[in-house]
Amino acid sequence: MTGATSMPQLVIVSPALRDANNGNWQTARRWQRHLAGHCHVRIVKAWPDALATGDAAMIALHARRSAQSIAAWASARPGKGLAVVLTGTDLYRDVITDAAARRSLDLAQALVVLQECAPHALPEAVRAKAHVIFQSTTARKALAKSSLHLRAVMVGHLREEKSPQTLFAAARLLAKRRDIFIDHIGDPLDPALGKAARATMAAAPNYRWLGGQPHEAVRRHIQRAHLLIHASRMEGGAHVVMEAVASGTPVLASRIDGNVGMLGADYAGYFPWGDAEALAALLLRCRESLVGEGDRLIARLAEQCRQRAPLFAPECERAALRRLVGDLLSRPAGTS
Template identity: 30%
Template sequence: MNFLILFPDNKKAVTGNFCSALQYERILESLGNNVELINKYDNQEAEVLIAINADKNNSDIRKFHTDNPKSKIILILSGTDIYPCPSNRAIDSMEISNVLVLLQSQAFNQVPEKYRKKSSVIHQSIERLKLDSQALKSDSEFKVVLISNIRPVKDPLIAPRACQMIPASSKLKITHVGYCLDSKFEDLLFKESKNNDRYEWIGGRSVLETRTILSQSDLLLITSQHEGAGRVVGEAVQLEVPIISTNNDGVMGVLGEEYEGYYPVGDVEALTALLIKAEKDKSFLEHLNLQCKNKKTLFSVEEETKAWSEIINDLFV
């Protein structure tokens, strides 16, 4: 079967959408399909279009639907498609799609009720990479990593603000990995890196470099106001790195509402308190890690491949 995977292009950064497109390509090819990745629909033919991002790709999704009335459309709903609420363009894409794929269970609440029957949750699996194991965790530093491209929805300034409230006796250091997608933050974060001993923004890195930094960290920090699901959650769970996150639906839909590493969106005092507790209280950190480990099965490549196989088979019944 011939598939097109349509995803938003961003030449400035390695994005979650790009990583998802590559992952879906690998899975579909493993199931014996022909796959082409595209940033724009230009009259290519396919039996199935998989579109990542309902809002940004709406015009291309509608054009494909018009040009290929017998073909099927699978729509992957990203975080910006459903949070804080779907746009008219996103809803139009939902209307003409055959299947909506959600990346975590709480996303159902954001999908208009009339489209929920054609919605399915597929957790994104995490492939194991061969990582550099030479640089190991050290007692000389409590390493926290923030992996997030820089834009307003990620609340990028809260991490350096929290660093300024950490006691002098702490060994905590936050390393921020991510491309700057909003220029108004660039100078601010450069200044923080220069003047704030506990915070360092190192810019974007390759998938392998980023995963290696994560593997050598004591804690993953997620500061997003809204999140679709966050691939990095699965990466941290697989690597057994505990997580502190905002209580956003995307992360809660993966780790569960009972997870104890959440803080309210934008609450720098609550974030600071959690960071201090994670560094000082080893039993708390171990408890968070255990809660994360219990979610490992969600990120199985075999389970995601099986889910995709079932959706494709059901499309043509």
């Protein structure tokens, strides 16, 4: 095969494209790069489109948001070449409450989940279809950081699933500290949460809401921080967690399956979801450990993240993805 025209054509359906700058788009674009030279990949928001007749396989991100495209593919190409990727809210909410999302699972020949706890959340009848593919990112050099203060960053658009209220409350609890700084990156998808972020800045001088940022700027913020905070209520497998791990930046995370499946069951940086006091206490322990006091928590977290980092290597994701696509392309119509 010498060119794109001689390669099989695969379509990735993503409910968000470049302008959204979110996890679904980043996954779609990265997978397109991983499959370069293996098949010709295009990314669309909905299928079919004008180029649909050439598609040999489909990867659809999000069981509910891509449900119409998934159903259209299954009707046009029954039993052939369809993988559905469960990216977060569809896995932990929609497959329970939404009939279209559940039907997406039944129609697919393969289900892709993004962390090791996720298969247990699937209905038992479709669990055998599950493939765990950890997402990947490029490694960055861990930077030396000041011991004079602790800087934490939380990354995620302001919406209910990301639980920014937990961060707001923790920042207020630490408002009198002049040695703990919290940066918060994300667009105000919920205007009320944007208003709450501004109110938190007024009440807690050590908290800064920076709004949305380009991806490269986000990675630099993570790289420079002592800690990433990830307070989400539900996640399929967050990009920012792996980006922190690959940058040598430890994570403080809510104890939910989406985070445990990324960081491991024995990780020492969890707090109960929604518990601002527990998050504030972890931040204080990490601040103490920077100057050699307390239980050296931040060094322990850094070592645990270093041990998990190989899971998020690009070559691992690339190999797993190519195996999946090879199976989709070789599967004859009418099989399941």
